Amino acid sequence: MKKFSLLLFLTCMGVVLYAQKYTEIKGFVKNDRLKEVHLYRVEDGTTHSYASTMVAEDGSYGFLFCPEKPGFYTVGNDKQMDFVVYVKGGDKININILENRAELAGKNTKENVALYKWEDFAADVRLKSVYFMLTISNYKDFFPEFTVFVSKLDSIKKKIKSGNAEFDALLKKKIDYDVDYYAAVFLQTPRTAHPERQDWPEFYNTIISDDKFTTDDVLLFPQGARMIGIYASFGYKMSGKKYDPVDYQSTCLGYLKTDRLKGEYLLRNVFAGLKSYDQYLSLMDRYGKYLVTPSLKARAEAIGTALYDTAPGSIAADFTYPDVNGKEVSLSDFKGKVVLVDVWATWCGPCRGEIPHLKKLEQEMHGTDVVFLGVSVDEAKDKQKWLDFIKKEELGGVQVHASGWSKIAQDYKIKGIPRFMVFDKQGRVVSVDAPRPSSPELKEMLEKELKK
Numbered sequence: 001m002k003k004f005s006l007l008l009f010l011t012c013m014g015v016v017l018y019a020q021k022y023t024e025i026k027g028f029v030k031n032d033r034l035k036e037v038h039l040y041r042v043e044d045g046t047t048h049s050y051a052s053t054m055v056a057e058d059g060s061y062g063f064l065f066c067p068e069k070p071g072f073y074t075v076g077n078d079k080q081m082d083f084v085v086y087v088k089g090g091d092k093i094n095i096n097i098l099e100n101r102a103e104l105a106g107k108n109t110k111e112n113v114a115l116y117k118w119e120d121f122a123a124d125v126r127l128k129s130v131y132f133m134l135t136i137s138n139y140k141d142f143f144p145e146f147t148v149f150v151s152k153l154d155s156i157k158k159k160i161k162s163g164n165a166e167f168d169a170l171l172k173k174k175i176d177y178d179v180d181y182y183a184a185v186f187l188q189t190p191r192t193a194h195p196e197r198q199d200w201p202e203f204y205n206t207i208i209s210d211d212k213f214t215t216d217d218v219l220l221f222p223q224g225a226r227m228i229g230i231y232a233s234f235g236y237k238m239s240g241k242k243y244d245p246v247d248y249q250s251t252c253l254g255y256l257k258t259d260r261l262k263g264e265y266l267l268r269n270v271f272a273g274l275k276s277y278d279q280y281l282s283l284m285d286r287y288g289k290y291l292v293t294p295s296l297k298a299r300a301e302a303i304g305t306a307l308y309d310t311a312p313g314s315i316a317a318d319f320t321y322p323d324v325n326g327k328e329v330s331l332s333d334f335k336g337k338v339v340l341v342d343v344w345a346t347w348c349g350p351c352r353g354e355i356p357h358l359k360k361l362e363q364e365m366h367g368t369d370v371v372f373l374g375v376s377v378d379e380a381k382d383k384q385k386w387l388d389f390i391k392k393e394e395l396g397g398v399q400v401h402a403s404g405w406s407k408i409a410q411d412y413k414i415k416g417i418p419r420f421m422v423f424d425k426q427g428r429v430v431s432v433d434a435p436r437p438s439s440p441e442l443k444e445m446l447e448k449e450l451k452k
Contacts, residue, residue, distance in 0.1 A: 023087050025075060026062035027096040027105060029055045033080065034097060037061040040074045040082060044295055045224025045264060047074050047082065061097075074222050076102070081131055084119065084222055086111045086167065100127050100134060111171075114162035118175055121156050122182070125149050129182040130223075132189045139195040142186060147201045150179065173217055180207045181227045184234040208235045214257040219264065228265050231255060263290040267299055277307040281315060305410045310432045316423050317411035321375065321400035324387060329373075329400050335427045337369045338449045340434075340442075342397075343408065343419040345378045346389045351418040355393060357437035362396050369425070370446055372397030377417065379404045424449050 029037060036054050040047035050073070055061050063075075067087050076082030076097055083102035085093050086109070094106040101123045104116050125146060128137040157175060162168055183204060187195075213231065218224040232252035239251060249270060256262050266287050274280050280303065291297045308317045320330040331339065342358060344351035362372050374395060378386045380403040390399050402408055412421065412432050420437070422430040422445055430449055435441040 021066050021089050022064055023067055023089055023091050023093065024062070024064050025073075025085060025087075025093045025095065026060065027094050028059045029061055029097045030059065031080075031097055031099050034077055036077065037075060037097065038077055038082070039063050039065070040078065040222070042072045042074070042220065042222050042224075045219035045221065045226075045228070047078065047222050071220060072222055081134070082222075084115065086115055100131070110162040111164055111167045114160050114168065114171060117160050118156065118171065118178075121152075122149070122178060125182050126178075129186040129189075132186075132191070136192065138191040138193040139186075139199060140193060143195070143199065143201050146183065146186075146203070150201075150203050153179065170217070170220065174221055176212075177218055177221060177224075177227055180212075181223065181230055183207060184230045187237075188230065188233065204238075207231070208238055208255065210257075213255065213261055216258055216260050218261070225264050225268055228256060228261055229269050232265060232269075259290045259292045260296070262287075263292060263296040266290060267296065267303075271300060271303050274303065274307060277304065277309060277315060277317075280304045280307050301407060301410075305407075308411050310412060310429060312429050312431060314429045316427050316429055317407075319375075319402075319408045319411070321402050321408075323398060323400050324390060329398060331373070331423065332427060334371045334373070336425055337371045338425060338430075338446055339371045339373055339423040340446060341421040341423070342372070342374045343377060343412075343414055343417050343421070344374060345376055345417060346382065346385055347378070348417050354418055354437050355395070359396065361437045361443055364443065365446060368450055370450065374399045375408055376401050377405055377409060422446065422449065424452065 025039065034055065036052055038049055039051045041050045042048075051063055051065065053061050053063065067073075067089050070088045071086070072084055073087050074082040074084050075095065081100065083095065083097065085095060087093070088109065088111070091109045092107055093112055094104060094108055095112075096103050096105050102116075102119070104112060125142075127135055128142050128145070153175070157172060160168070160171060160175075162171070184207060187200075208231075213228070218227055221227070232255045235255040236248055236251050241247065241251065249266075252269075253262050253265065256265055266283075270287070271280070271283060274283065284300070284304070288300075291300050304317065308314075316331055318330055318332045320328050323329045331341070342351075342354075344354075346352075358372070365372075374397055376386050376399070378401065383401055383403075386401055389395075405414070408414065412419070418436065419432075420434040420442065421432045422434045422442075424430050430445065434445060
């Protein structure tokens with residue numbers, strides 16, 4: 001019996017484990033270029049590295065893991081090619097990785113048997129369209145092959161059934177998205193010869209439809225996020241409009257029917273190309289309403305954080321946290337006033353040491369247009385401790401709870417506390433590392449800003 005390399009990859013920490021929950025993926029690599037096999041999970045329509053293993057001397061590889069939920073994964077190497085599988089948990093999947101495709105071998109789930117009836121049927125078209133760098137192809141050979149391919153779609157769809165009704169419905173959606181994707185991406189990739197519009201097969205006239213991209217299901221597929229961009233840009237091409245940057249984005253968004261799809265499109269195709277924080281804020285004002293999931297919001301914030309410049313005169317990076325009554329309070333709420341931000345925590349000795357000086361400064365500045373905004377980085381589990389501390393120490397000003405080293409710490413590159421920051425009446429940075437209240441220089445800085 002041949003030995004195979006098996007990577008034991010456990011992701012069910014803290015959960016009672018049962019043997020039937022584990023998924024085993026194994027097979028042989030029949031591609032001399034591939035020395036390491038990666039396992040990728042699909043999230044938000046893109047693949048993310050999940051585990052990897054070296055190919056054994058006999059060409060074998062393997063993964064054993066516990067998936068959080070049923071869904072698509074891929075195996076291979078995204079720098080070359082990777083291949084889709086459907087994972088439920090408690091299943092055994094045997095798949096060999098060949099030069100430009102994969103093949104099932106031995107025992108497999110009914111879902112993957114159905115999936116690979118499609119993947120095998122579409123392999124040549126996918127190779128020429130998506131993996132164009134691995135083969136030489138232009139429209140003169142691709143269009144005839146593609147025309148035959150689409151003529152057989154109805155027949156192949158009828159044959160693809162796993163018996164799992166939910167999966168079968170999902171697979172039919174994948175087939176439809178795949179076909180449109182292969183057709184559209186072919187036109188948007190480098191070729192030795194490019195067709196004129198009249199050379200396109202009739203199928204291209206059916207791609208854009210009001211019935212497509214009406215749900216978020218496309219984000220369940222490995223190339224789902226890219227499919228969104230390819231479809232939208234193809235729609236703009238079909239519209240015949242003369243290119244205009246603003247019109248281009250609004251037209252492309254119009255082809256996507258859900259806010260989440262619009263958000264994914266914007267992050268990949270608009271936000272990713274930003275060069276300044278001002279541009280970021282402008283886009284957030286215009287398109288922030290489409291960032292409807294925690295993932296979208298977090299990825300957008302990461303882009304903003306990377307662009308943010310803390311130099312004096314820069315626009316303040318806004319943040320929003322709940323106060324002692326649970327009301328959401330933002331830094332931007334206080335435009336028109338000078339704001340002193342105190343980033344602190346109940347466990348921080350130096351922070352507590354500044355409290356008497358902070359109280360004294362607050363009394364001295366009473367009646368002026370200075371807002372004292374305390375931002376606690378105590379963890380969420382210590383919220384009551386924070387509330388009790390505020391009451392015991394009779395802290396004034398506006399007190400908000402950031403639940404750990406969250407957005408404010410990331411944007412302002414805060415590595416240690418206490419940290420005092422001053423913002424002017426226009427909501428711009430005066431200093432993100434201001435003197436402490438125990439220093440008279442802080443009061444001088446505040447008074448200087450009040451006079452402006």
